[in-house]
Amino acid sequence: MIEFVDVGKTFQSVSGPIVALRNVNLTIGDGEIFGIIGLSGAGKSTLVRCINFLEEPTEGRVIVDGEDLGQVGPKRLRQIRRNIGMIFQSFNLLEQRNVFDNVKFPLTLGRFDRKAADARVEELLTLVGLWDRRKSYPSQLSGGQKQRVAIARALATNPKYLLCDEATSALDPVATESVLSLLRHINETLGVTIVVITHEMHVIEKICTSVAVIADSEIKEVGKVADVFSDPKTRTAKELIMPDLVRYAGKKPGEIQFRLLFNGESSDMPLISALALETGVAVNIVYADTKNVDGKVFGRMVITLPAEKAENADKVTAFFDENHIKYVIETDDEDQSADDTTIAEVADDE
Amino acid sequence: MNSTLLLSTFDKIIRDWPYVVELFQKGEIAAALGITVWMVLLSVTFSYVLGLPVGIILYVTDKTGIKPNVVVNKILGVIVNIFRSIPFIILMVAFLPVAKSLVGKSYGNAAMVVMLVIGAAPYVARMVESSLKEVDKGVIEAAQSLGANTFQIIVKVLLPEARPSLMIGAIISTVTVIGYTAMAATIGGAGLGALAITQGHLRGHQAVIWTAVVLIVLIVQLIQEGGMWLVKKTDRRVRNENKRNKAQKNK
Numbered sequence: 001m002i003e004f005v006d007v008g009k010t011f012q013s014v015s016g017p018i019v020a021l022r023n024v025n026l027t028i029g030d031g032e033i034f035g036i037i038g039l040s041g042a043g044k045s046t047l048v049r050c051i052n053f054l055e056e057p058t059e060g061r062v063i064v065d066g067e068d069l070g071q072v073g074p075k076r077l078r079q080i081r082r083n084i085g086m087i088f089q090s091f092n093l094l095e096q097r098n099v100f101d102n103v104k105f106p107l108t109l110g111r112f113d114r115k116a117a118d119a120r121v122e123e124l125l126t127l128v129g130l131w132d133r134r135k136s137y138p139s140q141l142s143g144g145q146k147q148r149v150a151i152a153r154a155l156a157t158n159p160k161y162l163l164c165d166e167a168t169s170a171l172d173p174v175a176t177e178s179v180l181s182l183l184r185h186i187n188e189t190l191g192v193t194i195v196v197i198t199h200e201m202h203v204i205e206k207i208c209t210s211v212a213v214i215a216d217s218e219i220k221e222v223g224k225v226a227d228v229f230s231d232p233k234t235r236t237a238k239e240l241i242m243p244d245l246v247r248y249a250g251k252k253p254g255e256i257q258f259r260l261l262f263n264g265e266s267s268d269m270p271l272i273s274a275l276a277l278e279t280g281v282a283v284n285i286v287y288a289d290t291k292n293v294d295g296k297v298f299g300r301m302v303i304t305l306p307a308e309k310a311e312n313a314d315k316v317t318a319f320f321d322e323n324h325i326k327y328v329i330e331t332d333d334e335d336q337s338a339d340d341t342t343i344a345e346v347a348d349d350e
Numbered sequence: 351m352n353s354t355l356l357l358s359t360f361d362k363i364i365r366d367w368p369y370v371v372e373l374f375q376k377g378e379i380a381a382a383l384g385i386t387v388w389m390v391l392l393s394v395t396f397s398y399v400l401g402l403p404v405g406i407i408l409y410v411t412d413k414t415g416i417k418p419n420v421v422v423n424k425i426l427g428v429i430v431n432i433f434r435s436i437p438f439i440i441l442m443v444a445f446l447p448v449a450k451s452l453v454g455k456s457y458g459n460a461a462m463v464v465m466l467v468i469g470a471a472p473y474v475a476r477m478v479e480s481s482l483k484e485v486d487k488g489v490i491e492a493a494q495s496l497g498a499n500t501f502q503i504i505v506k507v508l509l510p511e512a513r514p515s516l517m518i519g520a521i522i523s524t525v526t527v528i529g530y531t532a533m534a535a536t537i538g539g540a541g542l543g544a545l546a547i548t549q550g551h552l553r554g555h556q557a558v559i560w561t562a563v564v565l566i567v568l569i570v571q572l573i574q575e576g577g578m579w580l581v582k583k584t585d586r587r588v589r590n591e592n593k594r595n596k597a598q599k600n601k
Contacts, residue, residue, distance in 0.1 A: 052495055074499075082497040092492035096510050096586045106496040108506065137586040150492075157496070 001065060002028040002051055002161065002195070008059030009046050020046040021057070022217045028210075030160075033187050033194045035208035035225065037201065037240055043217040044197045048163050051195065052084045053077055064161075082110065085154030085192075089166035091146040093138040099125065099149050100134040106156040124152040128182060144175025151182060155192070162186070164196045168203055180206050201241055205229065213237040230261045231328050242289075242300065254307030257330035258283075258316065262290055262297035265325070272303070274323075279315040281305065302330075359556060366557030373549065373558065383565055386541035389459060389531050390569075393466035394524050400471040404430065405478025406504060416490060417500050426475075433472040438530055441469055442537060462531070462539035470527050477519035481512045514585040521577035525570050532566070542566055 009021040020043045028034045038044040049055035050062050053069045062069045064080060072080065093102050103124055107117040125131040128148040138146055147167060154162055164183065168176040184207045186192050196208060204211050204225060211228050213221040215236040221228055232238045251257045276282055283303040290299030305313060313329075320327050373379050408426055411419040436444070442465045449461035485508055493507045509516070532543025542562040550558035 054491060054494060078497040078499060081495060084495070086492070086495040088488055088492060090486075090488050092486065092488040094489060094507065094511060095486075096513060098586075105493075105506070109496060109498050109502055139587045153492075153496070163495075 001030055001063075002026075002193075003063040004047075004050070004060065005063065006060035007047075007050060007057045007062060009043075009050065009055060010058045019217050021050070024060070024219055026212060026219060026222065028193065028195060030193050031187070031191055032210055033184070033196060033208045035196045035198065035204035035211040036214055037198055037204050037211060038214035039199055039240070042214045044199075044214050045165055047214065048086075048165050048195060048197045051161070051163055052081050052086060054086075082106070082157040083159045084161040084163060085157070085159040086163040086165065087147065087150045087154050087167045089169050091138070091143075091150050091170075093146055093149060093153070095138050098135050098137050099130060099141070102138070102149055103152045103156055106153060110157075120156060121152075124155055127155075127186075128152045142175065143171045144178055147171065147175070147179050148182060151179070151186070155186065155190070160193060162192050162194045164194060164198075166197055166199070169198065169200065176203070183207055201229075213240060215240070226263070230263070230326060251304070251330055252307070254310065256305040256307075256310050256313050257286070258303050258305070258320075259328045259330055260301045260303065260320070261326040261328070262299050262301070263326070264296045264298060267292050267295055267297045269323070271323075271325070275316065275319055279312070279319050281309065281312040281315055283316065362556040363560055364557075366555045369555050370557045370561050373545075378545065378549075379561065379565075382540060382542045382545040382562070385459060385539075386528070386531055386543070386566075387569070389463055389466065389534065389539075389541060390524060390527050393463045393470060393531075394520070394527055396463070396467040397470035397474045397523065397527070398520070400467065401474025402478055404471070404475035406482065406508075408475060408479040409482040409508075410500065410504065416494075416503055430472040430475050433468065434476070438465075438469045439533060439536070441465070442533060446537065457538040459534065459539045459541070461537055462534045465537070466527055466530055469530060470523060473526065474519070474523050477523055478516065481515035481519050482508050484515050485511045514581050514587070517577065517581045517584075521574060521581075524573050524577075528566065528570055528573075 004024045004026040007021055007024040007026075008019070011018045011020055024047065036044050036047060046055050050057050051064070053062070056070070064084070067076075067080065069077065069080065094105060097105065100121055103121045104117055107120060121134075122131065125134055128151055130145060130148055130152070133141065133145065138149070141149065150167075151162075162183075167183075168179050171179060180203065183194055183196070187194050187207075194207075196203060198204060208225050210223065211225045212219050213228065213232070213234070213236060220234045220236045221232065228237060229241055232241050272283065272285065283305055285301065285303050287302040288299070290297050290301060305316060317327070317329075370379075404426060408423060408430070409415055410417050411423040411426075413420065413423070415423075433441070445465060445468050446456040446461065448468065449464040450456040452464050453460040455461050489511060490503060490507060493503050498506065531541055532546070534541050535544035535547040542565055546559045546562035549555060550562065
């Protein structure tokens with residue numbers, strides 16, 4: 001288990017102190033794939049580096065499996081690091097070593113039996129599907145292949161944790177998919193707890209179980225992915241998770257707005273037509289972002305009921321309940337009325 | 351006017367040629383060449399014995415390095431800068447007592463090697479430091495995340511990853527040292543430079559000077575071109591299409 005207790009990090013720069021993290025409290029449970037999402041500059045890279053103390057927090061404590069990293073000596077810290085693998089956006093492979101030696105590298109840092117190390121490398125390269133490229137050098141590999149080598153290297157010492165710092169941000173969609181599937185496979189088969197840092201929502205959606213939203217050096221929201229993504233509470237989370245929706249689905253006063261969530265429901269039913277036919281209530285679709293995958297719908301849709309028909313809201317909710325459609329009724333909070341604010345402006349006013 | 355000057359130089363060289371042949375037959379040219387090569391090899395080796403660790407310490411203790419230490423970094427940096435700012439010809443005479451205490455003589459080839467090391471080691475240190483700075487910080491971070499200690503990072507990551515750049519630095523340093531060896535005559539040393547000055551300049555044999563020049567140019571060319579060939583051959587970052595295709599065929 002990884003625990004952050006009141007963690008803060010302030011960098012000293014020539015132009016004065018820069019706060020990278022403020023008052024972070026977070027618990028990452030074993031076996032989870034924990035996502036941390038935020039825009040660039042939000043502090044997420046600093047946050048993940050606090051887990052293996054590549055960055056030392058200036059306040060608070062980081063506790064890994066009961067050990068306060070701020071209290072252990074350098075030798076113990078290096079041992080703990082061998083239990084926390086890490087992969088990076090720019091792969092960071094040793095350019096002058098071939099694939100085999102890159103994966104073997106962590107096994108040359110401690111006391112490992114040579115033969116056992118070679119066997120371990122074979123096992124890992126087979127796991128990531130690159131055993132036949134073992135003699136290639138990093139410059140001869142594609143981005144996705146490099147990241148898979150990096151994953152194999154990070155797993156060489158059999159770590160309990162794997163940190164991924166924007167691991168798919170430099171990859172094309174196909175390579176991203178393959179790396180994400182591999183990460184999930186590793187989580188499921190080896191039981192490795194994975195912490196994923198990203199600015200891409202689909203990465204979180206695809207593999208994470210829990211998610212923390214970070215902005216302006218603070219954790220804004222934490223929860224199960226399904227909960228946070230279907231009903232983000234904070235303005236920041238909404239901006240990150242559904243920027244288009246926040247920007248375009250402006251709500252007029254008095255209007256009732258329903259946000260519908262589809263997470264694998266059948267796409268057979270013509271939902272909006274059925275709603276109109278069964279309840280006799282006409283609604284307006286103001287936003288939709290749905291995907292049909294193998295006959296199942298994923299995504300979200302926003303429909304509104306005009307102010308003068310507001311009394312029909314009960315009929316609509318009854319229809320949704322009856323058909324097991326998840327929905328959220330948008331409220332008239334202050335946040336929501338500022339629908340034309342850009343992300344940058346939101347970041348400023350908090 | 352220039353053309354007449356040029357012609358008279360050529361004329362002298364041709365008239366002097368028998369003297370060059372005589373020196374060659376006496377084995378003096380081969381001896382001078384041998385001494386130059388020997389001095390260069392010895393002084394480059396010792397310059398690296400001193401300069402490589404200093405360069406590594408300069409890199410490691412830098413404020414952006416893996417073990418920042420302002421005091422050590424500043425002290426070493428100042429020492430290196432002082433030695434680098436003294437012109438070699440002055441350094442050579444100023445530090446003759448050091449040579450005497452080290453090799454017993456304050457003149458001759460051995461003393462010259464000491465001088466060359468004093469002159470080149472600080473230069474080598476800066477070359478090494480700048481080569482190490484080229485290594486991607488992310489790779490070092492990755493090694494740290496894998497639990498590598500400072501020594502392991504230096505030996506297993508920094509030096510191998512900086513190898514191509516270190517090799518280029520060694521080529522440049524060697525060529526620079528070759529230039530310095532020509533000053534050996536000043537303190538009674540031998541070699542191609544001394545040959546050009548004593549047999550060529552002082553005795554007025556233009557042909558000897560130009561023979562020495564041609565030989566030095568050849569040595570420099572050999573080291574530069576051969577060295578760069580080796581750098582390219584051993585640098586694994588080079589995207590070699592043939593190698594790549596071969597690797598894929600083997601798949």
